[in-house]
Amino acid sequence: MRPTIVLFTRDLRVRDQPALAAAVDRGAPVVPLFVADPAITARAARNRIAYLCEALSDLRGALRAAGGGLVLRRGDTVRETIRVARETDAGRVHLSADVSAFASARSARLHREAAAAGVEVAEFPGVTVVPPGEPVPAGGDHYKVFTPYWRVWESCRRRDVVAAPTRLGLPPGIAEGGSPEDVLGGADEGVGDLSPLRQSGGERAARRRLSAWLSGGCSSYEQTHDDLAAAATSRLSADLRFGCLSPLEAAEAACATPGGRAWVRQLAWRDFHHQVTAAFPGIAVRDYRPRGARWRDDEEGLEAWRRGRTGVPIVDAGMRQLMSEGFMHNRARMITAAFLTRYLRVHWRNGAAHFHTLLTDGDIADNCGNWQWVAGTGNDTRPNRRFNLLRQSRRFDPEGTYIRRHVAELADLPGADVHTPWRARTPPIGYPKPLVELGE
Incomplete structure (x- = not known):
């Protein structure tokens, strides 16, 4: 029986991996494959590239422990998959079904080009x-x-839930290729800064x-x-x-x-x-529910928001957590998004794009879906919802511990004062005046 390629995309595990399990069940040799596609990696956050390197190393180790391996290639995903199919005489490609516009277009093209090469394609749940x-x-x-x-x-x-495979074997003559760092371009690939406290990857x-x-x-x-x-x-x-x-x-x-x-x-x-x-695959670029919102061009305000220098402590704490960890607490994501879209009236796409340059999770569906929810263009049934940021700050960080943890200029302020330091005649040394007055 001809080998089966398992094309890993964002399903980097061996446990409960339906595409992999189905390939093993066929009884033919299995070719696990990951393609580092510059169309994705060149615009991915460096935090995600770093996580991905660790996840691929871990996946390769798990597959080798079962007697197999992980073939790594760099280039266009569809083109490289067809090339590996020809190298191994594979008759099938298995992969997990995905939903983004990029993934959907990639899947459609893979089906077309694989059919022309005499290769079947099957998609499985798992994402x-x-x-x-x-x-x-x-x-x-x-x-x-x-x-x-x-x-x-x-x-x-x-x-x-399906079990991890216990026995695998690559067909003869196929090289696994270099290390994940080799195929992913190392530290030069991706956008944004590498967060010093980012979370490590792998199953x-x-x-x-x-x-x-x-x-x-x-x-x-x-x-x-x-x-x-x-x-x-x-x-x-x-x-x-x-x-x-x-x-x-x-x-x-x-x-x-x-x-x-x-x-x-x-x-x-x-x-x-x-x-x-x-x-609605255009969720990253188009309003899910257009409501005629009027957005402002405010590059100065947008840059202050990106750097955690808005003068609003709860907002700055969230943005600085994002920079240092490549992660932000979900409540803080809502607060920072509300400040940008509801108070500065800057388009949600600018905020979603910045999040995407730093978040290690960086999921298109979740990131853009939540940004549109906050901005009033998404699935919120109350599109004119008003976010009282002072109330949010006092309710969800009553002692100011989260703020002081992430905003060094405010670390020595008492808990009750940390939410509104601009009430003093001048802000604490090194801390900016607020871009907007929130009021009570």
Whole structure:
């Protein structure tokens, strides 16, 4: 039987990897393949490139432990996949189905060019808990509001979690290629700065984080997830974005954990954004719900926001966490996005683009879906929602611990004063005056 290529994209794991499991079940040699495509990597955050290198090294090690290996190539994904198919006489390509405009176009082209080369292509679930095409509302199309989606999502029948392969073997004559750093271009690839406190990548590290989360903070997530100072969230977003964790396996494990349903609801939000993106692939560049918003060109304000120099402590704390960690607490993401779009009236695309240059998770569906939600152009049923940033600051960081942790100029201020330091005659030394007066 002719070999099967398993094209890894953002499903970098061996456990519960349906495309890989199906290839192994066929009984033919399996060629695990990852292609570093400059069309993606040249505009990816350096934090994601670094995470990806670690994830690929870990994946290669896991595949070798089962007797196989990971073939690494650099170039156009479709062209390199067809080239490897010819080198190995592969008759099939397996990959995980994805939803972004880029992924959809890549999939369509792969189907066309593989068919011309006499190679079959099969796509499998695995990027989400529930495939984006399930569930479908009674009127067809997709769910535009989360709450009804969540009710149906919970009752959807889920596929079985599949085991990691125990025996693999590359066909003779195929070279694995260089290291992940070689094919990904090293430190020169990507955009943005490398965050000094970024999270490391790989399936083993991700599974350790998941285990710690399920045995620790998951049970109290509903009560503590908005506490900025406590940092009581899972920190699994990058692991899910790169598929180092199976979202289905994570959901099943959390459902069996006391109090886990509240966190599982966040996985449903992730699925929700993916099914919206599948139906509206222009989510990164076009308003999902155009409402005639008037945006301002304010490069000075935008740059101050990027650098965490707005003079609004809770906003600056979030932006500086992003720079130092390649991550931002979800509540802080909402606050910083609201400041840019609701107070400065700068277009959400500018904010989403900056997030994309630094976030290690950097998922198109989630990042742009949430930015549009805050900006009033997305799936929020209250598009004119007003964000009182002082109230948010005092409610979710009452002692100012989160602010002082990330804004060094305010580290010595008492908790009650840290939210509004501009009330003094002059701001603390080195800290800017606010771009806007928030009022009460």
